[in-house]
Amino acid sequence: MLTNKHATHHPVRRSRRAAIGLLTAAAAVGALAVMPGQASAHTAATARPAATSTQIKVAQRDLNGLAYDAGRVDGxxxxxxxxxTQAFQGDRCLDIDGVIGPQTLAGLTSVTKQVQSKAGAPANGDYGAATTNAVKQFQSAHHLTADGIAGERTMKAMGIERLVKSCHTTSALRAKIVNTAKSQIGVTADSHDCVPGKPYSVCDQWCAAFATWVWRESGVDIPFIKFVPSVYDWAVAHHKWVGTSGLATAAPGDLIIFGSAHNRYHIGVVDQVSGRTVRVVSGNTTDPAGSGKHGVYDKTYSLSASVFYGLVRP
Known part of the structure; x- marks a missing residue:
């Protein structure tokens, strides 16, 4: 069991928020709350119908043609x-779940059509033989290896963005986020859950206020958010959410949410990842030295879905 005092408080908070209009997803995909009118990337990844065999074959051809190496085209x-699929989703700022669903299919179609247009092939979104031959001709004309695969160098020559920069941060920014979080280690709250003199003091459960303050202080454009489920809602709305299937991609500077779809109760800043363990700097958590105080501490956890619900990318 995690040693923080969120586990008994945040479920109550979620029930209060439900009173103001949260919806519950179908039981088959878990009770995942989203704001009315918002499209949830996680819900789309789990609730959408599976792609047909024909759609998967097209996706595999596109992935192979775009140098993502999906292997045999077998549907x-x-x-x-x-x-x-996960590699493509990561490059395109999609939810990294490895599922070939509507968003991923649309993304593959869009990029493939761009390549086809630049190469002079019919822009149908299916990276077939005609596209491969056209890309080979383009590559030969631009002194590139003529393999018919639109990898990084070929797409750069075509003027096509392969890596969507909006969801990929520099190592310098990530280092700044970690340093900002670690600069607060040892700060403690009083008996009223207040953190005197700190901008993240809300005199209540303050882990989300701390985590979002760290990002803002480091230069990330995120609003002041007091509740963990609201951080998740913001991440989904801004295409910065990575679910449990992408936990292995955790990197320093990410925000990491503890719990499950039913109980997102704590949040911190990823400090280090080592194999299957992760160090997390979080506010309003118990002192690992056993003092009984609640404050900002750097603690180690198993990087697994039994502990964490997912990541928020800066």
Whole structure:
């Protein structure tokens, strides 16, 4: 069991928020609350119908043509196809779940059509033989290896953005986020959950206020948010959410949410990742030295879905 005092308080907070209009997703995909009118990337990843075999084959051809190496085009979403899909989703700022759903199919179609247009092939979104031959001709004309695959160098020559920069931060920014978070280690709250003199003091459960302050202080454009479920809602709305299937991609500077779809109760800043463990700097958590105080501490956890619900990318 995690040693923080959120576990008994945040479920109550979520029930209060439900009173102002939160919806519950179907039981088959878990009780995942979203704001009315908002499209949840996580809900889309889990609730959407599975792609047909024909759609998967098109996706596999596109992934292979775009140098993501989905392997054999067989209409089956096996491990290799899933890994290729996750790589594409990560590059395009989509929810990294490895599922070939509507958003991923649309993304693949869009990029493939851009490549086809630049290469002079019919822009149908299907990276077939005609596209491969056209890309080879383009590559030869631009002194590139003529393999027919639109990898990084070929797409750069075409003037096509392969890596969507809006969801990929520099190592310098990530380092600044971690340093900002660690500069507060040892800060403690009083008996009223107030943190005197600190901008993240809300005199209530303050882990979300602390985490979002760290990001703002480091230069990330995120509003002041007091509740963990609200951070999740913001992340989904801004295409910065990575669910449990992407936990292995955690990196320093990410925000990491503890719990599950039913109980998102704590949040912190990823400090270090080592194999299957992660160090997290978080506010309003118990002192690992056993003083009984609640404050900002850097603690180690198992990087697993049994502990964490997902990540928010800066």
């Amino acid at each position: 089956v979403g096996g491990p290799r196809t899933k890994a290729a």
